[in-house]
Amino acid sequence: MRILVTGAAGFIGRALLQRLLVDTDGADITGLDLVAAPPEASGARLSWISGGLDDRAVLEQLGAASFDRVFHLASVPGGRAEVEPALGRRVNLDASLDLLQLLAQHGNRPRVVYASSIAVYGALSGAPVSAQTEARPLISYGAHKRMVEIALADHTRRGELSGIALRLPGIVARPRPVSGFGSAFMSELLHAVSAGESYACPVSPDATAWWLSAKVAVDNLIRAGEIDVCGTLQLPALRLSIAEVMAGLALLYGAERPARVTFDPDDSIEKVFGRFPMLEVDAELALGFAHDGSAAEMITNALRAGYI
Amino acid sequence: MRILVTGAAGFIGRALLQRLLVDTDGADITGLDLVAAPPEASGARLSWISGGLDDRAVLEQLGAASFDRVFHLASVPGGRAEVEPALGRRVNLDASLDLLQLLAQHGNRPRVVYASSIAVYGALSGAPVSAQTEARPLISYGAHKRMVEIALADHTRRGELSGIALRLPGIVARPRPVSGFGSAFMSELLHAVSAGESYACPVSPDATAWWLSAKVAVDNLIRAGEIDVCGTLQLPALRLSIAEVMAGLALLYGAERPARVTFDPDDSIEKVFGRFPMLEVDAELALGFAHDGSAAEMITNALRAGYI
Numbered sequence: 001m002r003i004l005v006t007g008a009a010g011f012i013g014r015a016l017l018q019r020l021l022v023d024t025d026g027a028d029i030t031g032l033d034l035v036a037a038p039p040e041a042s043g044a045r046l047s048w049i050s051g052g053l054d055d056r057a058v059l060e061q062l063g064a065a066s067f068d069r070v071f072h073l074a075s076v077p078g079g080r081a082e083v084e085p086a087l088g089r090r091v092n093l094d095a096s097l098d099l100l101q102l103l104a105q106h107g108n109r110p111r112v113v114y115a116s117s118i119a120v121y122g123a124l125s126g127a128p129v130s131a132q133t134e135a136r137p138l139i140s141y142g143a144h145k146r147m148v149e150i151a152l153a154d155h156t157r158r159g160e161l162s163g164i165a166l167r168l169p170g171i172v173a174r175p176r177p178v179s180g181f182g183s184a185f186m187s188e189l190l191h192a193v194s195a196g197e198s199y200a201c202p203v204s205p206d207a208t209a210w211w212l213s214a215k216v217a218v219d220n221l222i223r224a225g226e227i228d229v230c231g232t233l234q235l236p237a238l239r240l241s242i243a244e245v246m247a248g249l250a251l252l253y254g255a256e257r258p259a260r261v262t263f264d265p266d267d268s269i270e271k272v273f274g275r276f277p278m279l280e281v282d283a284e285l286a287l288g289f290a291h292d293g294s295a296a297e298m299i300t301n302a303l304r305a306g307y308i
Numbered sequence: 309m310r311i312l313v314t315g316a317a318g319f320i321g322r323a324l325l326q327r328l329l330v331d332t333d334g335a336d337i338t339g340l341d342l343v344a345a346p347p348e349a350s351g352a353r354l355s356w357i358s359g360g361l362d363d364r365a366v367l368e369q370l371g372a373a374s375f376d377r378v379f380h381l382a383s384v385p386g387g388r389a390e391v392e393p394a395l396g397r398r399v400n401l402d403a404s405l406d407l408l409q410l411l412a413q414h415g416n417r418p419r420v421v422y423a424s425s426i427a428v429y430g431a432l433s434g435a436p437v438s439a440q441t442e443a444r445p446l447i448s449y450g451a452h453k454r455m456v457e458i459a460l461a462d463h464t465r466r467g468e469l470s471g472i473a474l475r476l477p478g479i480v481a482r483p484r485p486v487s488g489f490g491s492a493f494m495s496e497l498l499h500a501v502s503a504g505e506s507y508a509c510p511v512s513p514d515a516t517a518w519w520l521s522a523k524v525a526v527d528n529l530i531r532a533g534e535i536d537v538c539g540t541l542q543l544p545a546l547r548l549s550i551a552e553v554m555a556g557l558a559l560l561y562g563a564e565r566p567a568r569v570t571f572d573p574d575d576s577i578e579k580v581f582g583r584f585p586m587l588e589v590d591a592e593l594a595l596g597f598a599h600d601g602s603a604a605e606m607i608t609n610a611l612r613a614g615y616i
Contacts, residue, residue: 089405147455153451154445
């Protein structure tokens with residue numbers, strides 16, 4: 001078994017790589033990212049390619065190999081793609097399409113797990129959201145994610161790939177300093193309370209969001225790589241209000257630390273990141289995808305070192 | 309006013325060009341197609357670019373100009389794109405995205421009318437179809453059309469383009485010999501009966517399809533160029549059974565010529581091109597888009613010389 005992970009040095013990529021190195025007996029793993037090889041890459045099981053998918057030489061290097069399973073996580077974050085649209089198109093769209101085309105031409109119908117995003121949905125109306133909800137992306141990042149989902153489904157229909165796209169919610173807890181993400185407050189809240197710091201929360205206690213730990217996000221990616229089901233799926237996540245997350249924090253750390261949180265709601269953040277409706281993911285749950293179970297488990301999973 | 313028409317030598321492109329040259333007072337028109345300039349291009353109002361949008365030099369030539377209105381019709385037909393996927397991607401997807409990006413960077417927010425296709429829908433369930441029907445394309449051509457719709461909507465959201473995508477049904481009557489299209493029988497039936505020839509129809513009299521003449525398709529494109537509404541629209545078309553079309557032909561040509569049609573239904577054609585459900589296009593009709601009105605008018609429009 002040969003496994004490729006793109007974006008392997010990113011927040012999710014690193015956690016996935018750690019899990020693959022522990023779990024997958026005998027698999028040869030190739031990590032790809034812009035940064036230099038991490039220490040693990042000195043072992044026999046992990047190879048490393050430093051570079052971007054928008055680099056012809058990197059694609060040629062990939063084309064020379066054959067992969068059975070691919071986790072395509074690499075992307076330019078949404079905020080940056082919005083202000084650098086040509087870069088966003090080149091990496092998030094064109095390079096992703098090039099990777100799919102390369103894998104499709106290899107003839108071995110590899111399993112491809114694509115990290116899509118809830119950014120495909122655009123404005124949330126308040127109605128429950130499922131993978132069938134009409135995608136009306138409001139940032140280029142979401143538009144490109146939707147376009148790659150369609151391309152992946154087309155390669156799958158052609159019998160060239162076994163493709164599955166997972167729409168990931170914001171994943172917690174991103175390492176500090178958490179920046180460049182509108183949903184940064186979700187990770188910051190967990191870090192601050194667990195560390196006993198005071199924190200001015202930019203959304204109200206009633207604000208609802210979808211919460212999923214990096215650990216369970218990785219569980220879901222692994223699961224997606226193992227099953228044969230193709231298509232576009234919405235990953236399960238806990239829909240929790242800030243008040244429910246605070247109750248979870250109180251359970252784990254006592255009442256004193258959460259009491260250091262003050263609320264200073266910012267309408268623009270609350271509107272986009274604090275009005276998440278119910279998720280309808282029965283089909284995904286039946287396929288073995290999962291959320292963290294409870295607020296306290298989600299927090300525990302989110303803050304554990306190493307995620308595995 | 310400067311107008312660009314891509315695919316200007318194609319079936320719809322030629323008809324659109326004729327109309328623009330008659331209707332639009334003083335507009336400078338640029339036609340782009342793979343073929344050499346037609347005779348009309350010797351006039352003062354029509355310039356011509358021979359080449360493909362996947363040719364860097366052609367894009368540079370376009371980039372040097374500034375257009376107020378663009379009709380983007382150029383594409384590799386669905387059948388050919390399916391057997392030559394790299395060509396299909398290069399022209400129907402990448403070159404279209406390059407054109408949109410070029411127009412978006414110009415700073416004058418041109419009106420862009422994109423000829424999308426009912427191929428975006430994929431299998432039709434029998435439920436009425438509207439622009440809100442979930443797109444599940446079953447050919448790469450349809451997947452690429454859907455992806456370009458999304459890119460056009462994103463450039464529009466960014467304020468760079470004023471984009472409208474029209475989902476065109478199969479347009480009649482394509483000039484003979486009609487080839488390479490599964491829906492070729494629609495045009496062939498009209499040509500054969502009007503010429504008094506015998507014709508073996510590959511679908512049954514009950515088979516329903518969406519019928520729109522090239523003339524009214526052009527009316528709709530012109531309309532789309534003139535209004536400010538942005539988004540993805542389903543063009544109106546008459547939903548007619550073959551029997552209803554035959555009745556229209558009898559009205560125009562008498563009972564004798566339609567009687568020379570025999571029926572030899574081919575299940576594979578009937579299944580894909582003979583089970584078209586109702587169209588829900590109230591919003592589009594309210595915006596001034598139209599079908600031909602009746603079977604007899606559709607046939608008359610479809611078979612008129614020059615379309616204008």
